[in-house]
Amino acid sequence: MSLSIKDIARLSGVSTATVSRTLSQPDRVSETTREAVMAVVDRHGYRVNSMARNLRRQRADSVLAIVPDLGNPFFSAIFAGLQQTLSAGGTDLLVTDSHSALRGGQSLLSHLREARVDGLVCLDGELPEAARAELKAPDIATRVVFACEWLAEGDFPSVRSDNRAGMRLAVDHLVGLGHRDIAYLSGPGGNVLDTERRAGVVESLASHGLALPGPRFGSGDFSLEAGRAAAAEFLALIPRPTAVICASDQLAIGLASGLHAHGLRVPDDVSLVGFDDIQTAEFVNPPLTTVRQDRLQIGVQAASLLLRQLAGANCAPNKIVTLPVSLQVRGSTAAPSLARKP
Amino acid sequence: MSLSIKDIARLSGVSTATVSRTLSQPDRVSETTREAVMAVVDRHGYRVNSMARNLRRQRADSVLAIVPDLGNPFFSAIFAGLQQTLSAGGTDLLVTDSHSALRGGQSLLSHLREARVDGLVCLDGELPEAARAELKAPDIATRVVFACEWLAEGDFPSVRSDNRAGMRLAVDHLVGLGHRDIAYLSGPGGNVLDTERRAGVVESLASHGLALPGPRFGSGDFSLEAGRAAAAEFLALIPRPTAVICASDQLAIGLASGLHAHGLRVPDDVSLVGFDDIQTAEFVNPPLTTVRQDRLQIGVQAASLLLRQLAGANCAPNKIVTLPVSLQVRGSTAAPSLARKP
DNA sequence: GGAAGCTATGCAATCGTTTACATATCCTCG
DNA sequence: CGAGGATATGTAAACGATTGCATAGCTTCC
Numbered sequence: 001m002s003l004s005i006k007d008i009a010r011l012s013g014v015s016t017a018t019v020s021r022t023l024s025q026p027d028r029v030s031e032t033t034r035e036a037v038m039a040v041v042d043r044h045g046y047r048v049n050s051m052a053r054n055l056r057r058q059r060a061d062s063v064l065a066i067v068p069d070l071g072n073p074f075f076s077a078i079f080a081g082l083q084q085t086l087s088a089g090g091t092d093l094l095v096t097d098s099h100s101a102l103r104g105g106q107s108l109l110s111h112l113r114e115a116r117v118d119g120l121v122c123l124d125g126e127l128p129e130a131a132r133a134e135l136k137a138p139d140i141a142t143r144v145v146f147a148c149e150w151l152a153e154g155d156f157p158s159v160r161s162d163n164r165a166g167m168r169l170a171v172d173h174l175v176g177l178g179h180r181d182i183a184y185l186s187g188p189g190g191n192v193l194d195t196e197r198r199a200g201v202v203e204s205l206a207s208h209g210l211a212l213p214g215p216r217f218g219s220g221d222f223s224l225e226a227g228r229a230a231a232a233e234f235l236a237l238i239p240r241p242t243a244v245i246c247a248s249d250q251l252a253i254g255l256a257s258g259l260h261a262h263g264l265r266v267p268d269d270v271s272l273v274g275f276d277d278i279q280t281a282e283f284v285n286p287p288l289t290t291v292r293q294d295r296l297q298i299g300v301q302a303a304s305l306l307l308r309q310l311a312g313a314n315c316a317p318n319k320i321v322t323l324p325v326s327l328q329v330r331g332s333t334a335a336p337s338l339a340r341k342p
Numbered sequence: 343m344s345l346s347i348k349d350i351a352r353l354s355g356v357s358t359a360t361v362s363r364t365l366s367q368p369d370r371v372s373e374t375t376r377e378a379v380m381a382v383v384d385r386h387g388y389r390v391n392s393m394a395r396n397l398r399r400q401r402a403d404s405v406l407a408i409v410p411d412l413g414n415p416f417f418s419a420i421f422a423g424l425q426q427t428l429s430a431g432g433t434d435l436l437v438t439d440s441h442s443a444l445r446g447g448q449s450l451l452s453h454l455r456e457a458r459v460d461g462l463v464c465l466d467g468e469l470p471e472a473a474r475a476e477l478k479a480p481d482i483a484t485r486v487v488f489a490c491e492w493l494a495e496g497d498f499p500s501v502r503s504d505n506r507a508g509m510r511l512a513v514d515h516l517v518g519l520g521h522r523d524i525a526y527l528s529g530p531g532g533n534v535l536d537t538e539r540r541a542g543v544v545e546s547l548a549s550h551g552l553a554l555p556g557p558r559f560g561s562g563d564f565s566l567e568a569g570r571a572a573a574a575e576f577l578a579l580i581p582r583p584t585a586v587i588c589a590s591d592q593l594a595i596g597l598a599s600g601l602h603a604h605g606l607r608v609p610d611d612v613s614l615v616g617f618d619d620i621q622t623a624e625f626v627n628p629p630l631t632t633v634r635q636d637r638l639q640i641g642v643q644a645a646s647l648l649l650r651q652l653a654g655a656n657c658a659p660n661k662i663v664t665l666p667v668s669l670q671v672r673g674s675t676a677a678p679s680l681a682r683k684p
Numbered sequence: 685g686g687a688a689g690c691t692a693t694g695c696a697a698t699c700g701t702t703t704a705c706a707t708a709t710c711c712t713c714g
Numbered sequence: 715c716g717a718g719g720a721t722a723t724g725t726a727a728a729c730g731a732t733t734g735c736a737t738a739g740c741t742t743c744c
Contacts, residue, residue, distance in 0.1 A: 073418040113344070
C-alpha cells in the first residue's frame with residue numbers, strides 16, 4: 001500500500017539505516033544526505049510505520065486510562081489534562097471503562113500484557129479483588145498510576161485532590177455561618193473517596209467540638225438518584241441537622257431536589273455543600289456551594305507522573321501528589337434559621 | 343521480559359506455527375495438541391504481543407476519535423457509545439482533540455498514516471482547509487466517518503441527529519403556545535450544525551407562514567459566554583421576539599442568565615428552547631425546554647458504521663445515518679404574555 | 685493395493701523498522 | 715607519513731507474531 005523505508009532508501013540511493021537515522025537522529029547523517037533523503041520523504045509523504053517501530057523499540061507510545069464509566073462527564077476535563085500532557089510527549093491516550101475492560105473475565109491488564117500500551121492511569125478505586133491482585137505484580141506496578149480515586153493497599157503512585165482539606169473548608173464555612181448540627185451524606189460504602197471525605201468532615205467537626213449525628217446517612221452511589229432518595233432519610237434524623245455536606249455535587253443536587261419535593265427550602269431550612277464543582281453546580285437553584293477540584297490538573301499531573309515513572313525515573317516509589325482544592329461559596333449555604341431553634 | 347511464542351512452542355514441544363494456530367484458530371489443531379499448548383499458555387500467563395501481531399496482520403485494531411475539545415462534557419456519552427461498540431469487536435478507542443492533533447503542523451492523519459489506527463471518527467466539522475483536503479485522498483476517505491458534525495463537502499459517511507426535525511419540533515411547540523415572533527440564536531458562523539439548525543427553524547417557521555426577524559442574531563461559539571453576551575443584542579431587536587430557539591443548550595442557558603441580569607424573566611417575558619439536552623438543562627431555573635439528542639446512540643452508530651466500512655462492506659458510499667430526536671418540554675417555554683402585545 | 689483426499693504439523697518467509705557492529709573515508713597531529 | 719580519531723554509511727540481525735507451502739500420516743474407496 002504505502003511506501004516503506006526500503007522504498008525511500010532505494011529512491012534516494014542510500015541504505016535503510018541511513019533513512020532511519022535521517023528521520024530519528026538527523027545530526028548523525030551528513031547535510032547532503034539528509035537533504036536528499038528528506039526530499040524523497042516529503043515528495044512521497046512517507047511516514048514511519050509505528051507498528052514496526054514499536055515492535056522494534058519495544059514500546060507502544062501510548063497509555064490507557066480506565067474510568068468507572070466513560071459516560072460520566074466528570075472525567076472529560078481529566079481526559080483533557082491527560083491528553084494535553086501526553087501528546088506533548090508524543091504519547092497516545094486510549095480510554096476504556098472498567099466494565100468493558102473486565103468483561104468476559106478479561107484481565108484489566110490485557111492491554112499492558114499484550115504490549116498495546118506502556119502504562120495505565122486508573123481512575124477507578126473500586127476494582128474487584130482479582131484485578132487488584134494482578135496490579136501488584138512487580139513488573140506491572142511500576143506502570144500504573146492512580147488518579148482521583150486510589151487503592152488503600154498497594155502503595156501505587158497516585159494523584160488526588162486534598163479531600164480532607166476540602167472538607168475542612170466546608171466545615172469551617174458552615175460553622176462560621178453558625179451551624180452546629182451538620183450531617184454528612186455518604187457516597188458508596190467502601191469507596192475510598194467517601195471514606196476520606198467523611199474522615200475529613202469528622203476530623204474538622206471535632207476540632208470545633210462537634211460530631212456527626214449517629215447513624216450513617218446515605219447509601220448507594222454518588223448519583224443524583226441516590227441524593228434524591230436520601231431526602232426521606234434526612235427527614236427522619238433527630239435532631240434535624242441544619243446543614244448537610246455531601247460526598248459529591250450530584251448527591252447534593254439530588255438531595256436538594258428531594259428536599260424541595262418535601263417542602264424544605266435550601267438554604268433557608270437546610271444548607272447544602274457539595275464536592276467536585278461540576279459545571280451544573282453553578283446553575284442549579286440555588287447555586288451550589290461546593291469544594292472545587294481542579295480536574296484538568298489531576299489529568300496533567302497523573303500523565304506526567306506516569307511518564308516519569310515509565311522513563312525509569314523511579315525516584316519516589318509510592319509517590320502521592322495531592323492537589324489543592326478551594327471552596328466555591330454560592331447560594332446553597334446560609335446561616336441557620338433561628339426560628340427553628342426552640 | 344515476558345515470554346514469546348517461541349518459548350511457548352519450546353515448552354510444549356511444538357512449532358510456533360502450531361502455537362499460533364492453537365490461539366487464533368483452535369479448530370485447526372488436534373485436541374491433544376491444543377490441550378498441551380493451552381496448559382503451557384495458562385501456566386505462564388502468555389499473551390500474544392499485539393505489536394508483532396499487528397505488524398504482521400497489517401491492522402491496528404484501534405480507531406481514533408477526534409473531538410474539538412476533550413474537556414467538553416458533551417462528548418462523554420458519545421465516547422461511551424463508541425467504546426461500547428468497539429470493545430465488543432476487540433477494537434481499541436483512542437481519543438484526541440483537533441487542537442493537539444493539529445499542533446505543530448502535524449497532519450490530522452498522522453495516526454492513520456503511521457498505521458497506529460485503522461480508522462477515524464471525526465466529531466469536528468470545522469477543520470482547517472488543509473486537513474479537509476487530506477481527508478479526501480481515496481485511500482483515506484474509506485477509513486473515516488463523521489459523527490455529530492460533518493463536512494458539507496466530500497460525501498463522507500456520517501452519523502448525525504435529525505437537526506431539522508428537532509427544530510421543527512421546537513417551532514411547532516412554540517407556535518402551538520401562541521408565539522409568532524420567534525428568533526434563532528446562532529452558534530458559530532459557518533458551523534454545519536448551526537447552518538442546519540437555522541435552516542430547520544426557517545423551514546418550519548415558513549410552514550406556519552412565519553419568518554425570522556431580519557438580522558442574524560448571535561455570533562461566536564456554542565458557549566455559555568456567547569449566550570450571555572447575546573442578551574444585549576436581544577434587547578435591541580424590534581419588534582422584540584417572544585421566544586428564542588437557541589443553537590445549543592449552553593447558548594440558551596447563557597442567554598437566560600443574561601436576560602435575567604437585564605430584568606427579563608423566562609418564560610414570562612421570553613420563552614427559550616435549547617438543543618442537545620445536556621445534563622444541566624434539567625437543573626437550571628427554569629428547567630430548559632430542549633431538543634434531545636441521543637448521544638450514546640450517536641457513538642454506537644458511528645462505531646458500527648466505521649467498523650463495517652473497515653471490514654470492506656463498502657455497501658453505501660456516502661451513507662448517512664440520521665438519528666431521531668425528541669422535544670423535552672420543561673419550564674422555559676410558555677404562552678407569550680398578552681400584556682406586552684399592545 | 686494404490687490413488688486421492690484429509691488432517692495435523694513444521695519450515696521459513698514476511699511484516700517495516702532500529703541499531704550493534706563493521707567498514708570506508710577523511711582529518712589531524714606528532 | 716602513518717597512527718589514531720572522527721565522521722558517514724552500509725550490512726544484517728533482531729523485534730514477535732502469522733501464514734503459504736510442503737510434508738507426513740491416515741482414511742477411504744474402487
